[in-house]
Amino acid sequence: MRVLIFVLCVTTVLGFRHFQNELPNGAEVPHPCKANFVWWGVGHLNPRGGGRVNPFGVDFRNAGMKWTRALCEMDSDGDGETNGQELGDPDCVWTKGSVAAVTKDISHPGICTPYSDPACKEANAWVSCEIEDLKCDTFNEVGVKNMSLRIPRTFVPDAKTSYLCVKLDMPTDVDYHIIGLEPLIDNEHATHHIIMFGCEDQEEDVSETGVVVPCGMFTPQCPYQVLGWGIGVSRKCFQKTTGVRIGKTAYKKLMMQVHYSNPERRADFTDNSGLNVYYTPNLRPYDVKVLSVGSQYFEIPPGKPEVDIEGVCSSDCSSRLFTAPVYIATAKNHMHYMGRKQKLEQYRNGVWIRDITNVDDFEFDRFDAFHFDPPIEVLPGDELKTTCVFESSGKTTTTFSGDGTLDEMCHVLLHVFPAENVKESYCMTLKKYDLCKLINFPSEFPVIDGCKIKSIFNPFHPDMVSINSNLRKFCKPFDICTQECKQYITDMLSSNKCFSGDIVSVYRYLSVKHMSSSMDMWAAIDSCKTEIEMETCQQQCNVVEDGNVALTQG
Structure with a gap:
């Protein structure tokens, strides 16, 4: 059972x-x-x-x-x-x-x-x-060591939401398994959560360890989430057959990311928080990995008692991201303060199998984690559907998905193993689009909603070279809308499906986030956005007026 x-x-x-x-x-x-x-x-x-x-x-x-x-x-x-x-x-x-x-x-x-x-x-x-405690008997096993990983004493940014990161060296004499952690919270008024990311072993990486730098929620050099702590958690221990591998043949550096919530924007806050990490040279049978499923890009309108957001790790994506069966040891729901209900369902061949998580009274500061023994098997081709229910009754403005505490999220974090059977650390949707098709497998899905995905995310593709060249030639970003710019953009919007319909917002979101060079392109397009919209509106109004005249004359 x-x-x-x-x-x-x-x-x-x-x-x-x-x-x-x-x-x-x-x-x-x-x-x-x-x-x-x-x-x-x-x-x-x-x-x-x-x-x-x-x-x-x-x-x-x-x-x-x-x-x-x-x-x-x-x-x-x-x-x-x-x-x-x-x-x-x-x-x-x-x-x-x-x-x-x-x-x-x-x-x-x-x-x-x-x-x-x-x-x-x-x-x-x-x-x-008192914060609820969780006992981890494995911390007392023979050979288990611990190391205190802290962010060096630093000032907390005087911003509502901010992230600071620091790279930390791991022991490299042999391979170890991290088997659990305890929080070491110095400033409980500002420290919102702490995440540890595995860093790729790159010879050209000359960034210093131990140096605190501002960062975003994700960084390219250290993209693999391996550990995490959030409000309400006293300690965490992994299933006895799994661990996060560090050391000689694995992660030699971890990046600690501390998320601060400072709504009063106090400038006198400092912090030295971190994690006490337990690790052992007695390797367990499996390496574990964190897989995020859910929705990454959505909006929540104000004044609503319930807003449903869905995110799917589709069959198309799981069949490509999973090289063999994977097993879920732990599942943790994650939303922010507007979250009310959340569940994760598993489907196979279109048939519901089970609810992996199902919480009807979600609370942001309660650690809703589900542990499975035996673990749940997920096959390549299975679908994992996340549903988040938010309440915005007390809001007067739209809330967006994002990294900040006052933004919202719709994720479920899964500890899965064997780690080598999962190619990526996420399987999510952006609005109605599979992220894996846009980012990981554009060659297999070259056209989505008429948009040539493979070309638009490559700034050196002839199509994009031509678009950027013409925008530079005709437009004045952050300045006036020239007639030739307006004409070029109008023609581009009507002929290139990547710049119209539902796909354009997703394209813009991803390109701005991952390609800094795209900022100039969007600035040029925006320089004539208002004029084009007003002209389109006037044309539509004229059509309506002509129609009314024709009805009157008839």
Whole structure:
């Protein structure tokens, strides 16, 4: 019988999640002593909701489970601030479905704050500041060593979201398997997550180890995600038959990427966080690899109770990316604060086999990891479908997929083995398009939606050389729209399918991200974008007017 372990014992909160919408900033109430944690069940003693209620929960229930002026003007926790002041509705005018007057510096209306104030100590005796622990017996096995990998003490960038990276040398006397980790968090107010990437062994790589540099979410030199820590995780241990190989014949360098969330843009934050990594020379049977599935490029409109996003590792892609059967040891759902539900399904020959993950009460700061013993077999040609459900009721602007905490993601991270059976570290979609067809196998899928994929991602292809040459000749990027530029772009939009329809946004996204030279091309196109759109609109208006005249005369 398959044993499925859901790393945290999840309290059922389906009956309470909808109450968040009855309160201003109901899904944004912070935990008073766990940095970056959200107290999802605002009226409950349990941060996840369910069970006994706290002082605010008592008053909320007495108010008929609705936000009323009387409830707003109360001070449920007795800390001197009204419930309205703590939840961002100081004037008690908020109505359900609207955005609160204040969306920053929210505090919990049922917990006396500041939490560290001696006057609050007795009232807050029930509040737990401990992070759930996970035991890893394998850390005590004979031969197991550990090394502390930290980012050198540095200032945290004064930006809402930022990434800093540092390359670190690994032991290279023999091969080792990393079998687990523990977080070493120095600045819990800013450190959002830490990821370790394997670096390719390149002789021409002269970048220094131990030097902190700004970076993005992915870097070409170190593209292979191997380890990770996120909010709510105390430690992580791999399945006993797997490990991440480092050393003599494997990764000799790892890049530590630290993601900081600094919404107040404080300039005085410093950090020295990292990971305590456990490793052993007693190699396990299999090398493990992280495979990301889901959707990489999407938008979430504001003011919606539910927005479904789907991402598929298609049969076409898995049959090319997997050279033989692979086995899933662990699966971890990943969205950000707007995420509400997420599941990963496995299909074979179009027939549903199983839900690999299925979480109906997703919480960003809860570590939803599924461990499988025995592991789940995935064959080349199987389809892995990820579905993410987001809520944007409290948003007034569109939210995009992206690297930042305030952006969104729709990924499932899979620890799979044997690592050598998987060619890439991702199998995802961008909008409705398979990423593998665009990036990995353009020769096998040379034309998609009429767009010649193989040529547009090659700046030296004759078609692209001609396009860039003409844009330089006719256009003035970041300047005026010339008549000859507008005519050339208009002709190009009508004749080249890569610059029209759904594919153009995906092409632009990938080209800007992976080919810096494409920036000039898009700047030239944008120089006449407004004029072309206005001219097209006028032509359409003229057609409508002519049609109305004809109907009148008829």
